[in-house]
Structures are given as C-alpha cells and as structure tokens.
Amino acid sequence: MARCVRWTALAVAAALLGAGCSGGASDDGKGGGPPAAQRLDWGRCKATTDGPAPSSDWQCATLKVPLDWSKPDGEKIGLALIRTKARGGKRIGSLLFNFGGPGGSGVSMMPSYATTVSSLRERYDLVSWDPRGVGASEGIRCRDDKAIQAAEAIDQTPDTPAEEKAYLRDADEFGKGCQKAAGELMKHVSTTDTARDMDLMRQVLGDDELHYFGISYGTELGGVYAHLFPKKVGRMVLDAVVDPTADTIGHAENQARGFQRALDDYLRSTGQDPAQGTRKIADLLRRIDARPLPTSSPGRKLTQTLALTGIVLPLYSKDGWPTLSSALRAAERGDGSELLALADGYNERDASGHYGTTTHSQRVISCLDDRRRPTVEQTRRLLPRFERISPVFGAFLGWDTAGWCHDWPVAGQYDTPEVSAPGAAPILVVGNTGDPATPYEGARRMADELGKGVGVVLTWKGEGHGAYGSGSDCVDSTVDAYLLTGTVPRDGKVCS
Structure with a gap:
C-alpha cells in the first residue's frame, strides 16, 4: 500500500530477505561540522537473524544523519547502506533504489533485486538503504510477536459495538507501543526527513546529481525529493506510482479499485464472470467472519482479515494467480491453511512465529505524514461507497482509514505531498494498467503534479505491481535507454 492504508506496496510484497551492515561513518554523531563532511567506511555485510550475508560483491556502511533536520549539527542517527560497484566502463555514478512501503528494507531487498537490474550495473553503483525507522536504521518494533499474533483475532471490519471497541482499543495500544519504542524518533521519520537524508547520501557518495529508481511508495519519496531539490535531480525513474493528489480516503479508495480490478482480471483468466466470482469470494469471507476456518498451524485459525491478506498477496503478480486458485478451493472445502x-x-x-516489522515502520512513517485522520463516524458514512467500489476489499479498506492512525500520539504533517518540481530534469513515470496496489491513474497525476516538461509517462498494459522487470522488453529497454544513455521517451509512450 502506499502511505496509509494497510496493504503495503513493496516491490516484492512477500520478500523475506535479510542482510546486515558493518562499518561506519567518520562523523562521531555529535555534530561539529556539516553532515556531508563524513567518509563512509564500506565493509563486508554481516548476516542477520533474517538471513545470511550477501556475497562479497556487496558492501555495507553506516551514514550519519541529523535526527532533526532543523538542527543539522545536533544529535545524529545511523542509516544502514548497501552497495555493489559498477562493473563496466563509463561509470555514471550511484543509482539509489527505494523499494516502497513505507517501511521496506533496501538493505535486505537490493541483493535480490540486483538480478532484475543487472543491465544497469554496467554504468552505476547499485545502492540502497534502510530509511530512518526501518530495519537496521533505528528500526521500530511496536509490539512483540505474542502480541502481534494475539491481534490477529481482532475483527478489522467490526460488525458490533463490542468488535468496534476492541478494534479501536487495539489501534490505541499499537500507537502507544510505537511511541514507547521510538521515543523522539517518532517525530522525525517523515517522507520529507527521508528525502533530505537522500540528498545527504548523494553528497557523501560523491554525486553531483541524484540518480534514483523509486518503486511504489518510493515514487512518492522521489517526488518529494524532486520538489525539495529540483536542480539536483539526475536520471529518475518512478515505477508503480502513488497518486500524489490523493489524501487518506483517496488512497484507500484507489486501492479498493486497484485490488478489485486485479481480482476481476484474475477471475476472467480462470473463465469466471467477475461479478459472480466476486460475490462468491465475498460470501466466503462472510462465512469466515462468522466462523474462522481451521488450519494446519497449531492453535491458529483463518480469520476474515487473514483471509483477505492471503487473497491480496498473489494479486501483486500474475505468477501468483494459480496459488490463489488453490488457496480459495481449499478454503471453500473448509481448510484455511493455504490462505x-x-x-x-x-x-x-x-x-518459528517471529514477525517482521515492515508494517510497524510503515504505520509510524505514514501516520507522521498524513494529517487527515477520519473519525469512526466519518468512516461509517463512507462504508457504503467503499463497498460499492469493492464488495471484497471495500469494507476493510474503509475501516482502515479510521483505525490506522486512530488517536495517534504524533500529529500528521500534510493532507497530500508536494511534488511539483519546476526546473528539474525529465523524470520517467511508469504506470501499469493492471497494478492493484498503486492503480494506473496515479502515474498521469504524478506527471502532471511534477510539472510540464518534467513528468514523462510510460504506460505498460500489463498485470501486477510495477512494470520494470515484469516481462515487457519494451518497458525494460525504454527504462534502460533513459538511465544508461539519457534517452527520454515520448511522453505517453505505450508498451503492450
């Protein structure tokens, strides 16, 4: 998901990879000079509890950044970086990647994604990082594994006053857990803070301009960077684009449309009428809501919310559709194990029952960004509209607008992000017509907001979350030509 609704929009939603960092910056973290006056001490990456260390081609380091950018000489925090060096001649510089979320770990994702972008490594150092509040960069854990599993029993689409009370109480407890874990950091993990970190990263890496590849939420981050530092924009690609004109409710509606559209396409691919297939799945979910399904996991049942999440994951990629078919058939037989x-x-x-913290970081970052927080009363009035958009996903995404940042202990910063970037170099904006998490319409809106002569739209008529590396030679060659040679395609080019 992008920014504030529940389903995170990571480049690879199911990725469970891990790599740690070693090394550090020469700055002692206590001020005493410009933040850019530091040297990165690149070293071998360490293994973590989430996985082994990447190969020796990869190096890790720590960048020191101000906790509070209004006090650049004040307290510093460390950001974990990872890179592999360009292997060809005519090196352009560093190409920085953000894989989305917010809350996605670039340190974990980059080695796996490097195969997809291997052509770009000919002229770029491939670089990514864990943004502030994420993973190895002061990562935030708001509750322990036992509490996370216990919360699975909370009905995320409450039907009674008692369920509604439990839902909101759980949201309150989560926010308090985040505040206890994050402390002062909770006020300084916004998208704007991270965009400023990126410009410091650019300087310390030795680049005059920022070359950047942002995916999903990473497109919003790229747009905010372009607004703050338009003259420092180099070659920038935004793929699986977040709609920068949408507020909290707008994002939830966009996702309801996007996931329903993807579900319709999936149902057509299996020979089903989308309306009839949707009704069948909605009926299954109602039955699960009333009576959760048994599973092969000891002591755990499949709740409605877990079932919805299980349906969402394979919609991120067309390759997941057969898995979805199998899981739905099993659920219809009364077995919730596959979902x-x-x-x-x-x-x-x-x-072992250990949970990652991507959604913890995501919630802390998105709730700091988003100022508009619908009340329960407003959500109740919106629910019929959400359910018309999607009988399967609408109620969940509607309720999420009220629960995600309910009674959050830190105020939000804006209704929608500012991404206008007059004077910036052309930015390639890539939209996929079948994208469930960041629907296609967001690409054109992002390009329009970036400004005339800046946003250049490339359309792929495909399925899944994101376009580059998803099977289109047309998309891949167009993006490669832009990043490797600076060739800007015609605005509105379509790849089918």
Whole structure:
C-alpha cells in the first residue's frame, strides 16, 4: 500500500530477505561540522537473524544523519547502506533504489533485486538503504510477536459495538507501543526527513546529481525529493506510482479499485464472470467472519482479515494467480491453511512465529505524514461507497482509514505531498494498467503534479505491481535507454 492504508506496496510484497551492515561513518554523531563532511567506511555485510550475508560483491556502511533536520549539527542517527560497484566502463555514478512501503528494507531487498537490474550495473553503483525507522536504521518494533499474533483475532471490519471497541482499543495500544519504542524518533521519520537524508547520501557518495529508481511508495519519496531539490535531480525513474493528489480516503479508495480490478482480471483468466466470482469470494469471507476456518498451524485459525491478506498477496503478480486458485478451493472445502500461509508470507511471519516489522515502520512513517485522520463516524458514512467500489476489499479498506492512525500520539504533517518540481530534469513515470496496489491513474497525476516538461509517462498494459522487470522488453529497454544513455521517451509512450 502506499502511505496509509494497510496493504503495503513493496516491490516484492512477500520478500523475506535479510542482510546486515558493518562499518561506519567518520562523523562521531555529535555534530561539529556539516553532515556531508563524513567518509563512509564500506565493509563486508554481516548476516542477520533474517538471513545470511550477501556475497562479497556487496558492501555495507553506516551514514550519519541529523535526527532533526532543523538542527543539522545536533544529535545524529545511523542509516544502514548497501552497495555493489559498477562493473563496466563509463561509470555514471550511484543509482539509489527505494523499494516502497513505507517501511521496506533496501538493505535486505537490493541483493535480490540486483538480478532484475543487472543491465544497469554496467554504468552505476547499485545502492540502497534502510530509511530512518526501518530495519537496521533505528528500526521500530511496536509490539512483540505474542502480541502481534494475539491481534490477529481482532475483527478489522467490526460488525458490533463490542468488535468496534476492541478494534479501536487495539489501534490505541499499537500507537502507544510505537511511541514507547521510538521515543523522539517518532517525530522525525517523515517522507520529507527521508528525502533530505537522500540528498545527504548523494553528497557523501560523491554525486553531483541524484540518480534514483523509486518503486511504489518510493515514487512518492522521489517526488518529494524532486520538489525539495529540483536542480539536483539526475536520471529518475518512478515505477508503480502513488497518486500524489490523493489524501487518506483517496488512497484507500484507489486501492479498493486497484485490488478489485486485479481480482476481476484474475477471475476472467480462470473463465469466471467477475461479478459472480466476486460475490462468491465475498460470501466466503462472510462465512469466515462468522466462523474462522481451521488450519494446519497449531492453535491458529483463518480469520476474515487473514483471509483477505492471503487473497491480496498473489494479486501483486500474475505468477501468483494459480496459488490463489488453490488457496480459495481449499478454503471453500473448509481448510484455511493455504490462505493462512499466504497471509503469513505477507506479514513476514516465519515458521518459528517471529514477525517482521515492515508494517510497524510503515504505520509510524505514514501516520507522521498524513494529517487527515477520519473519525469512526466519518468512516461509517463512507462504508457504503467503499463497498460499492469493492464488495471484497471495500469494507476493510474503509475501516482502515479510521483505525490506522486512530488517536495517534504524533500529529500528521500534510493532507497530500508536494511534488511539483519546476526546473528539474525529465523524470520517467511508469504506470501499469493492471497494478492493484498503486492503480494506473496515479502515474498521469504524478506527471502532471511534477510539472510540464518534467513528468514523462510510460504506460505498460500489463498485470501486477510495477512494470520494470515484469516481462515487457519494451518497458525494460525504454527504462534502460533513459538511465544508461539519457534517452527520454515520448511522453505517453505505450508498451503492450
């Protein structure tokens, strides 16, 4: 998901990879000079509890950044970076990647994604990082594994006053847990803070301009960077684009449309009428809501919310559709095991019952960004509209607008992000017509907001979350030509 609704928009939603960092910056973290006056001490990456260290081609380091950018000489925090050097001649510089979320770990994702972007490594150092509040960069954990699993029993689409009370109480407790864990950092993990971190990263890496590849939420981050530093924009690609004109409710509606559109396409691919297939799935979910399904996981049942999450995950890629068919057939037979396994993959739950923290960081970042927080009363009035958009996903996404940042202990910063970037170099904006998490319409809106002569739209008529590396030679060659040679395509080019 992008910014504030529940389903995170990561480049690879089910990725459970990990790599740690070693090394550090020469700055002692206590001020005493410009933040850019530091040297990165690149060293071998360490293994973590989430996975082994990447190969020796990869190096890790720590960048020191101000906790509070209004006090650049004040307290510093460390950001974990990872890179692999360009292997060809005529090096352009560093190409910085953000894989979305917010809350996605670039340190974990970059080595895996490097195969997809191997052509770009000929002329760029491939670089990513864990943004502030994420993973190895002061990562925030708001509750422990036991509490996370217990919260799975909370009905995320409450039907009674008692369920509604429990839902809101759980939201309050989560926010308090985040505040206790994050402390002062909770006020300084906004998208604007991270965009400023990126410009410092650019300077310390030795680049005159920022070359950047942002995916999903990473497109919003790229747009905010372009607004703050238009003259420092180099070659920038935004793929799976967040609609920068949408507020909290608008994002939830966009996702309801996007996931329903993807579900319709999936149903057509299996020979079903989308309306009839949707009614069948909605009926299954109602039955699960009333009576959760047994699973092969000891002591765990498939709730409606877990079932929804299990349905969402395989919609991120067309390759996941056969898995979805199998899981739905099993659920119809009364076995929730396959949908639960999909939900666990999305929620980063491993076989030992340990959960990842992507959604914790995501919530802290998005709630700091978003100023508009609908009340329960407003949400109740909106629910019929959400359910018309999607009988399967609408109620969940509607309720999420009220619960995600309910009674959050830190005020939000804006209704919608500012991404206008007059004077910036052309930015390639890539939209996929079948994208469930960041629907296609956001690409044109992002390009319009960036400004005339800046936003250049490339359209792919495909399925899944994101376009580059998804099977279109047309998309890949167009993006490669832009990043490697500076060739800007015609605005409005379509790849089918």
